[in-house]
Each structure stands twice: as structure tokens, then as C-alpha cells.
Amino acid sequence: xxxxxxxxxxxxxxxxxxxxxxxxxxxxxxxxxxxxxxxxxxxxxxxxxxxxxxxxxxxxxxxxxxxxxxxxxxxxxxxxxxxxxxxxxxxxxxxxxxxxxxxxxxxxxxxxxxxxxxxxxxxxxxxxxxxxxxxxxxxxxxxxxxxxxxxxxxxxxxxxxxxxxxxxxx
Numbered sequence: 001x002x003x004x005x006x007x008x009x010x011x012x013x014x015x016x017x018x019x020x021x022x023x024x025x026x027x028x029x030x031x032x033x034x035x036x037x038x039x040x041x042x043x044x045x046x047x048x049x050x051x052x053x054x055x056x057x058x059x060x061x062x063x064x065x066x067x068x069x070x071x072x073x074x075x076x077x078x079x080x081x082x083x084x085x086x087x088x089x090x091x092x093x094x095x096x097x098x099x100x101x102x103x104x105x106x107x108x109x110x111x112x113x114x115x116x117x118x119x120x121x122x123x124x125x126x127x128x129x130x131x132x133x134x135x136x137x138x139x140x141x142x143x144x145x146x147x148x149x150x151x152x153x154x155x156x157x158x159x160x161x162x163x164x165x166x167x168x169x170x
Contacts, residue, residue, distance in 0.1 A: 014142055022098075022137035026130065029058050029099050030106070044107045048166050051103030052096050059095040063087045090152040094140050097159035098133040104166055105129020 033054050041047045066087060070080055109125035116122060136155075143151040 014145060015138070018138050018141040018145070019134065021141065022134045025058070025062075025095075026098055026102060026133050026137060029054050029095070030102050032058075038110070041107055041110060044104060044111065044169070045167055047107035047110075048100050048103045048163075051099040052163070055095040055099035056092065058099075059092040062095075063091055086152070090156060093156050093159045094137060096163060097155065098137045100163045100166060101136070102129045102133040105132075 029051070033050055037047070037050055063084075067080065067084055070083060074080065105128055106126050109122045109129075112125070113119055113122035140151060140155055
């Protein structure tokens with residue numbers, strides 16, 4: 001019983017930690033360009049495009065900080081090059097995917113309820129997008145922590161198809 005309690009408590013801690021990380025990252029990406037762009041949004045495509053650029057910049061800074069910390073601890077190794085390769089592709093895809101989802105639902109809510117921004121339908125649509133992007137970010141981080149690296153390829157393929165489909169909807 002103690003063994004399972006320890007595993008369950010550790011799993012809860014991992015979930016809480018990554019949920020907090022996902023919330024901070026997603027909200028900082030979203031609110032970073034909200035104040036400067038919200039008046040100029042005229043379509044879902046433009047908002048998603050802005051979100052993709054912010055996600056690319058965010059993931060670049062995150063990867064550089066991550067790699068710098070690894071370099072300081074271990075110097076240049078093959079492991080550093082492997083981390084650089086995988087983070088340069090898959091970490092970027094996750095950030096682009098999650099930002100695109102949040103931007104899609106936010107812009108959809110904003111364009112439908114621009115006059116009533118704090119109404120229940122607006123908040124419901126926006127919160128749906130936030131929860132989906134948080135869950136996808138959380139699931140990716142937890143899966144990699146637990147060693148399920150195949151999830152990177154699922155996110156890569158599904159993320160590409162989803163983000164591409166947003167631009168073909170309008």
C-alpha cells in the first residue's frame with residue numbers, strides 16, 4: 001500500500017508541476033501579444049499566424065536556455081547534440097500546436113462576441129481552447145518524463161495536420 005501511495009503521490013506531483021509549467025508557458029505566450037494585437041485581429045488566420053510567430057520565438061528562447069544549462073553542466077557531448085536536434089523539432093511543434101489551438105479558440109470567441117467580451121459564451125469558448133492547449137502541453141511533458149518518446153512523432157504529424165487545417169478552414 002505504501003508503495004502505491006508513493007507512486008500515486010509522485011504522479012500527482014508530476015501532473016501538478018507540469019500543469020503549472022504548461023499554464024505559465026501558454027498564458028505567457030498568449031498574453032504576450034494580446035495587448036498589442038487584439039485591436040487588429042480581423043480573422044482567425046491572422047491571430048493563429050501571430051500565435052505561431054510568438055510560439056516560435058518562445059520555443060527558441062526556451063531551447064537556448066535549456067541547451068545552455070546543459071552545456072554548462074556537461075560541456076559539448078553527443079547527448080547535447082541529440083537534445084539539440086530533438087528539442088529543435090519536437091519542442092517547437094508542441095509550442096506551435098498549443099499556441100495555435102489557444103489562438104484559434106480565442107479569435108473565434110473574440111470575433112463572435114467582440115461586443116460582449118466577458119459574456120458566458122465568450123469565456124466558455126476561450127476556456128475550452130485554454131484547457132485543450134494545457135492538456136496537450138501537459139500530456140506531452142508527462143509522456144516524455146515517463147519515457148514515452150514515441151509521442152513526439154504523434155504530436156509532430158497531428159500538429160502539422162491540425163495547424164495546416166486551420167488555414168484551409170476560412
